[in-house]
Amino acid sequence: MQSHVLEPRALIPARDAIVAIAFIGDLSMGRATDQSPRTAWLAMALARAAACSDAEIAAVEICALLRWSGCTANAAGFERILGDDVAGREAMMALTLPPLNADAQSQMPEMAQIHCEVAGDIARMLDLGEPIETALRHTFERYDGSGLPGVLHGDAVPLAVYIVALASDLEILSRAHGLPRALQWIESRAGQVYPTGLAALLRQHAADWLAQLDGFSSQNTLLPPALNATHQPVALELVADIADLKLPWLAGYSRQVATLAQSVALALGLEAAQAQQLYRAGLIHNMGRAALPNALWNVSGPLVYAAWERVRLVPYWTRRAAQHTAALAAEAELASYAYERLDGSGYFRGVTGEAIPTERRVLAAVVAWCALVSRRPWRAAYTASDAAALLQAEARAGRLDAAVVDAVIAHATGRLPTRKTATLLSERETDVLRRISLGESNKEVARALVISPSTVRTHMESIFRKLQCSTRAAATLKAFTLGVL
Incomplete structure (x- = not known):
């Protein structure tokens, strides 16, 4: 394997x-x-x-x-x-x-x-x-x-x-x-x-x-x-995948943010080192979410004031990671700006304009885009055109950088080369696991793929056997690490 x-x-x-x-x-x-x-x-x-x-x-x-x-x-x-x-x-x-x-x-x-x-x-x-x-x-x-x-x-x-x-x-x-x-x-x-x-x-x-x-x-x-002393360097992607496991609908989300942020940075002319730092920051920007209970993230409808106050601390907890992991100090600082806005309406600092240089603006716009085009328990994923309209409205309101938003939309909706994935699983098994990794039940997967629940179970048994695991969480983690998803 x-x-x-x-x-x-x-x-x-x-x-x-x-x-x-x-x-x-x-x-x-x-x-x-x-x-x-x-x-x-x-x-x-x-x-x-x-x-x-x-x-x-x-x-x-x-x-x-x-x-x-x-x-x-x-x-x-x-x-x-x-x-x-x-x-x-x-x-x-x-x-x-x-x-x-x-x-x-x-x-x-x-x-x-x-x-x-x-x-x-x-x-x-x-x-x-x-x-x-x-x-x-x-x-x-x-x-x-x-x-x-x-x-x-x-x-x-x-x-x-x-x-x-x-x-x-x-x-x-x-x-x-x-x-x-x-x-x-x-x-x-x-x-x-x-x-x-x-x-x-x-x-x-x-x-x-x-x-x-x-x-x-x-x-x-x-x-x-x-x-x-005796251990080889470790893929930061693994740390991202572990953080994302907390909420089934977040599977692969940090990788998505990281990849798009790096690509947009290069398209905007940032140095390769800055783009790589954005990639690393994108991978860890979600760490602070672990401090809040899942029930809060699964709420449908507007959050009450007290809940929002807790959400505002998520980037703070991400920044705190810098004091624990020396190799990620700069990336954790950058990642903690993922929810700041140019007009000061963001969090946790509430800074404005000049305090948010280009790389921080890129991360903020990319995180906003990835959230919009991802399914959440309380809503379906926005289409690319709807997400683009919402992001452009944020730019017109002075909350996101208009030039960065245009680059994010252009890059995210263009024909980009896709990463070649491993062939460990069949195409159908990959389809099943992709939906399972996002928290769907066997019945939900069966309906979406127009197959029977018993066929879904058969595919899952094969997936577990090939990935050498016995739980959905372990299969999800291995699938991202192996490049299957």
Whole structure:
């Protein structure tokens, strides 16, 4: 299958990719944006105290950073179960969520399966090695065998799973309830969630380790440069795809923005380096969306004031990514201007005119165009002519740059060379997966393609077999990475 992998157009150091994915995970789980790095530091400290080897300690760090890497993939499921997928999962981790009813409980194995399959696939795509991949595929296993997916227990569970679970519990519960209560909970879980001896070792050092953590002035202190030592650069497109998984109708959206922004920049005469930076900014402009619950994005009709205030923070969270990922600092700054407008009516800064140079104007116009021509839960996609009319109206009103809008429309509606896709799937399988990736049900796909639901199921079974996965989220992620979609 490796021979089908699409050549990436943007590469970043492995360290920055892993930290960016951790940042997206923390936002999606409603956690503080330093939660995964702090957990990684605590996990490494516990691994050292447990006399783990250097290789095991390095694996523990990465497992802790990527523990929530699959959480965008099942966000839609948690929206269905909890209503607010962000706050609900935050409460679940802090042990403050009210008991789930029987129906919700019955859906938890599926949520765990989606999460673990995607996290494991991410580890494989990052070429992190079998131990890390295996640990991430069993993130929610428990010592007594009552975890999820529930196929391993006791010493058969990778040690990294227990170490990261303990570090995560200490980090989350001590913030939510204070250290004494957190230690009581950890003690009550010993022998059930994790080994008794390992839990006792953590409790012995917990106060000192948390004091050291609180003494750090910067999150970057928690992340040693050695994280890059043995790993090749990573495709930034993968980070974009992981962010887009949060909402099924966003599949491939960041790639679309990135590609069009780069093309328009070159058409306008910007330097190749500026166009490439726009491509990278387009890939990450959607990261901040993870901080808001899916239910907010799926609202039909105008948003109330309080909801709009939250939406206005999306580019702020994208910009915050710059403080976590050094290789993306300039791109994150540029991406955070995606919703600014020339007349000051945009967000989050509300800047005007001269504060928005050409590359920022390009990104704003491209994001607006791509949103208009994409289907949303509350409306069908606009036709190219309707989208062009709406964008031109924005330019006449002084909100978007007229010359840039003309270039976007001309380029987006022209006959552009299309990227050659892999032939791993048949044409019909690709049609089915394209619709499935956007959140359509089997019945909806069947109606659109004029085939029976049973034929859709047959195609999906073939797709899963060819892509070596078992969930729709994992198939979507792999399809974009392999160039199938």
